Amino acid sequence: MNRKDLILLSLFRASRSVAAGLIMIAFPYLVLQRLKYGPLALGLIYVAGAAGTATLGLLLGFLGDLWGRKRALFLSGALLPLSAVLVFLSSHLGFLVVAAAVGGLSATGSLPGGGVGGASAPVQSAVIADLVVPAQRTFYFSAFSFLSGVFGALGALLARIVDVRDAFLVAAVVSLMGLPLVTGLGVPAAKGKLRELPSKLVIGKFSLTALLNGLSGGLVIPFLIPFFVLVYSLPKSGMAVYGFVAGLMASLAMLAAPLLERWLGFVRAVAWTRGIGAVLLVILPLVRWLPLSLAIYLMTPSLRIMAMPVQQSALVDMVERNERGRALAANQVATLSAGSAGIILAGWLFETAEIALPFLIYAGAMFANIYLYFRFFSAWKGPAVPPAAEEADLKG
Numbered sequence: 001m002n003r004k005d006l007i008l009l010s011l012f013r014a015s016r017s018v019a020a021g022l023i024m025i026a027f028p029y030l031v032l033q034r035l036k037y038g039p040l041a042l043g044l045i046y047v048a049g050a051a052g053t054a055t056l057g058l059l060l061g062f063l064g065d066l067w068g069r070k071r072a073l074f075l076s077g078a079l080l081p082l083s084a085v086l087v088f089l090s091s092h093l094g095f096l097v098v099a100a101a102v103g104g105l106s107a108t109g110s111l112p113g114g115g116v117g118g119a120s121a122p123v124q125s126a127v128i129a130d131l132v133v134p135a136q137r138t139f140y141f142s143a144f145s146f147l148s149g150v151f152g153a154l155g156a157l158l159a160r161i162v163d164v165r166d167a168f169l170v171a172a173v174v175s176l177m178g179l180p181l182v183t184g185l186g187v188p189a190a191k192g193k194l195r196e197l198p199s200k201l202v203i204g205k206f207s208l209t210a211l212l213n214g215l216s217g218g219l220v221i222p223f224l225i226p227f228f229v230l231v232y233s234l235p236k237s238g239m240a241v242y243g244f245v246a247g248l249m250a251s252l253a254m255l256a257a258p259l260l261e262r263w264l265g266f267v268r269a270v271a272w273t274r275g276i277g278a279v280l281l282v283i284l285p286l287v288r289w290l291p292l293s294l295a296i297y298l299m300t301p302s303l304r305i306m307a308m309p310v311q312q313s314a315l316v317d318m319v320e321r322n323e324r325g326r327a328l329a330a331n332q333v334a335t336l337s338a339g340s341a342g343i344i345l346a347g348w349l350f351e352t353a354e355i356a357l358p359f360l361i362y363a364g365a366m367f368a369n370i371y372l373y374f375r376f377f378s379a380w381k382g383p384a385v386p387p388a389a390e391e392a393d394l395k396g
Contacts, residue, residue, distance in 0.1 A: 004184075004186075005131055005185050005186055005187065006132075008181045008184050008185055009128070009131070009144075009181075009185065010144065011178060011181050012073075012178040012182055013124065013144060013151075013178075014148075014151040015151075015174055015175055015178030016077070016080055016178060017147070017148040017149070017151035017152040017155065018151045018152070018154055018155040018171075018174045018175075019080060019081070019155060019174045019175035020080075020148075020171075021151070021153060021155020021156040021158070021159070021244075021247060022155040022156070022159050022162065022167045022168075022170060022171045022174075023084065023105060023155075023171050024156060024225075025155075025156045025159035025160075025225070025236065025239060025240050025243050026162075026164050026167035026236075027105060028226050028229065029164050029229070030087070030164045030165065031096070032226060032229055033229070033236075034091075034164050034165070035091050038351055039223070039230070039347050039350040039351050040350070040351040041347075042222075042226065043223075043343045043346060043347020043348070043350070044343075044347065045096050045097055045105070046100065046105070046218075046343045047340045047343045048100045048101045049100035049101060049103070049104055049105040050104075050336040050343060051101060051336070051337075053104035054332065054335075054336035054337055054340075055333075056076070056079065056104070057104075057120075057121065057122050057329050057332045057336070058326075058330065059329075060072045060076050060120070060122065060329065061122045061123060061126070061326045061328060061330070061332075062325065062326055062329070063075070064123040064325035065322055065323065065326050068187075069123060069126060069185075069187045069325070070182060070183075070185050070187055072325070073127060074182045074183070076123055077120060077178065077182055078179060079102050079120070080103045080171075080172075080175045081175045081176040081179075082103065082172075083099045083100070083102040084099075084103065084171040084175065085168070085172045086098060086099035086102065086103075087099045087105075087168040088165060088166075088168040088169045088172065104120075121328070121332060122325060122328035123329075124144075125141070125312055125328050126316075126324040126325040126328055127187055128140055128141060128144060129316040129324055130187050130321075130324075131187065134317060137317070138257055138258050138309050138312075138313040139257075139258050139309075141257070141309035141312045141313055142255055142256075142258060142309035143255070145251070145257075145305070145308065145309055146251045146252070148251070149247050149252075149254060150247075150248060150251045152247050152251075153243070153244045153245070153246075153247030153248040153251065155171075155174075156240055156244045156247055157240060157244035158170070159236070159240045159243075160237050160241065199318065199319035199323050199327060202315075202319055202327075203319065203323075203327045203330050205377070206315055206327070206330075206334075207333075207334040208334070208372055209369055209373055209376065210332075210334035210335040210338075211334045211335070212366070212369035212372065213335055213369050214334060214335035214336055214337065214338035214342070215338040215339065215341060215365045216278075216361075216362045216363075216365040216366045216369065217304075217335070217339050217342065218339030218341065218342025218343040218345075219343075219345065219358040219365070220281055220342075220346065220358055220359055222343055222346070223346050223347075223350060223358065224297055224300065225239060227284075227285070228242075228293070228297070230350070231288065232290055242297060245298055246298045246301050247301065249299070249301070249302050250301035250302045250305055250306075253305070253306045254305065254306065254308070254309060256306060257269075257306065257307065257308070258309075260273070260306065260307060260310060261310045261313070266310050266311070266314045266377060266380065267374055267377050269306075270307045270310070270311060270370065270373050271370045271373060273306045273307045274303065274304060274307070274369070274370060275366070275367065276303055277299070277303030277304050277366075278362065278363040278367060279363070280296045280300065280303070281296065281300060281363060282360060282363045283296060284296045284297070284359055285355050285359045314380070315327060315328065318380070342361075342365075345358070346358040
């Protein structure tokens with residue numbers, strides 16, 4: 001394990017997270033209030049972001065396995081500042097769609113989970129898995145997610161004092177600052193082969209669970225801020241503070257992932273955290289009381305992603321080393337493809353004032369997702385003995 005590489009990767013990730021936090025708050029206000037587009041238009045823009053993230057994430061996952069992690073990571077790092085510049089330069093709907101596709105402005109995930117600029121997430125996770133020994137993966141996945149959440153929360157708070165349009169220029173500059181750090185990374189050379197994928201059965205199972213997780217996320221997560229804009233007319237200054245607190249809470253919750261893994265195990269950690277979150281999200285649109293709604297909003301990111309490092313660690317442990325980029329990318333493609341359908345449906349329901357229905361469908365999809373986790377993975381207890389060759393390579 002090379003600490004210099006982990007520090008460089010963490011600084012790169014921090015710069016992107018600040019930019020993502022700015023964009024997460026500013027983008028819905030730009031679209032809904034400044035440009036006067038409706039919720040359906042916002043939903044369609046997010047669909048373009050999800051589709052772009054899925055396509056680019058899959059491409060970058062393949063490139064990371066076959067061409068080299070560092071090259072793929074550098075390429076992915078350039079996409080977010082390019083996207084932010086496009087939004088800053090033009091208000092035309094077509095430019096917003098292109099920018100969303102390039103930069104992954106999908107909002108289908110929380111800040112720690114890569115909700116903005118998510119095409120970079122699979123290759124980043126593969127790099128982390130390459131840099132640390134198996135026994136420490138859950139810890140480092142949670143630590144990096146914590147880092148993303150903290151700096152993303154700072155970016156969300158920064159949105160309070162930055163003009164809606166200027167936020168995208170600031171985001172472009174900040175995210176660009178981290179790009180040169182990638183050149184200093186030392187990661188193992190790619191050894192994968194295009195036509196070989198021995199772990200395809202495991203990848204398929206994770207992809208099925210990701211479909212339902214993505215559908216539920218698309219139905220609700222991109223519309224949490226619009227929900228408060230449309231139902232409670234909360235101003236951007238107030239929403240920026242709540243976004244900061246929610247991101248910070250989610251980041252702290254991620255640090256509990258190693259404890260969750262030891263206490264509950266992989267499957268039950270996913271089931272309990274996401275199940276409780278689904279119940280709370282059913283309450284959100286039905287009980288129109290602002291303090292309760294804000295409390296649920298603050299807890300939702302934490303509950304949805306608290307077990308994410310455990311899930312990431314299980315995935316990379318179950319597949320071959322030279323398939324990790326593709327496995328993580330396939331998981332993301334499944335999540336975002338289903339998320340796009342959820343975004344379109346929720347955008348239409350918000351447009352027709354059926355605001356409660358996306359939250360109810362979310363709960364149904366999430367509990368079906370939990371059932372699949374128990375069916376597919378309940379017998380898995382983790383790797384019995386870490387691969388000796390990998391341990392030796394990393395320690396050397």
